[in-house]
Amino acid sequence: MNAPDETMRAVEAVLFASETPMTVTDLRAYVGEDADIAAALAALAADYAGRGVELVERGGRWHFQTAADLANFLRRDREDSRKLSRAGIETLAIIAYHEPVTRAEIEAIRGVQISKGTLDVLMEAGWIRPAGRREVPGRPLLYATTAEFLSHFGLASRRDLPGIDDLRAAGLLDPVDLAFEAAHSENSDGEAVVTGDEDD
Numbered sequence: 001m002n003a004p005d006e007t008m009r010a011v012e013a014v015l016f017a018s019e020t021p022m023t024v025t026d027l028r029a030y031v032g033e034d035a036d037i038a039a040a041l042a043a044l045a046a047d048y049a050g051r052g053v054e055l056v057e058r059g060g061r062w063h064f065q066t067a068a069d070l071a072n073f074l075r076r077d078r079e080d081s082r083k084l085s086r087a088g089i090e091t092l093a094i095i096a097y098h099e100p101v102t103r104a105e106i107e108a109i110r111g112v113q114i115s116k117g118t119l120d121v122l123m124e125a126g127w128i129r130p131a132g133r134r135e136v137p138g139r140p141l142l143y144a145t146t147a148e149f150l151s152h153f154g155l156a157s158r159r160d161l162p163g164i165d166d167l168r169a170a171g172l173l174d175p176v177d178l179a180f181e182a183a184h185s186e187n188s189d190g191e192a193v194v195t196g197d198e199d200d
Helices: 003-017 024-031 037-048 068-074 086-098 103-110 116-124 147-152 164-169 175-186
Strands: 053-058 061-066 128-133 141-145
Touching: 003 024, 003 037, 003 061, 024 037, 037 053, 053 147, 061 068, 061 147, 086 103, 086 116, 086 141, 103 141, 116 128
Parallel strands: none
Antiparallel strands: 053 061, 128 141
């Protein structure tokens, strides 16, 4: 076999054996500094395209996964234990769209306090992570999403998150969201918007 084939085989073997998605740098540590990892990944992705197992890239990390259209064959005996509350879903969405954000910033956007347990659940799921501290008094902890978040929701990067039009078209905006958006649009001419207490 020629050199590119050997590189492909090595990359394929390392990815199959890895328990977590790997970056090009991660792969280079196993396969060698001089190996053309990018070309090997592209060739492998093309080779696996359309098969039961595919090679995909999520947030700069590569891994093998079951083809999306075959996922239903694997769900028969698996119970999804990651049932998120509405607070959890809202918190995850805020972090994904505004990261990195502090707990206080999340609460300001939601309009209510969040329990520490909500953030713990998201971290245990592997979807968010501490991302340093904001350089302001008190140096509050920042939160951001993870590569596992991108992989779980089938996103190549945060740029693939749905926009407001996509959410509206999918019927994922409730009447309160739509009313808020309409009120915001009506006052987008520079007028200050005065709102009441969020809890009223």
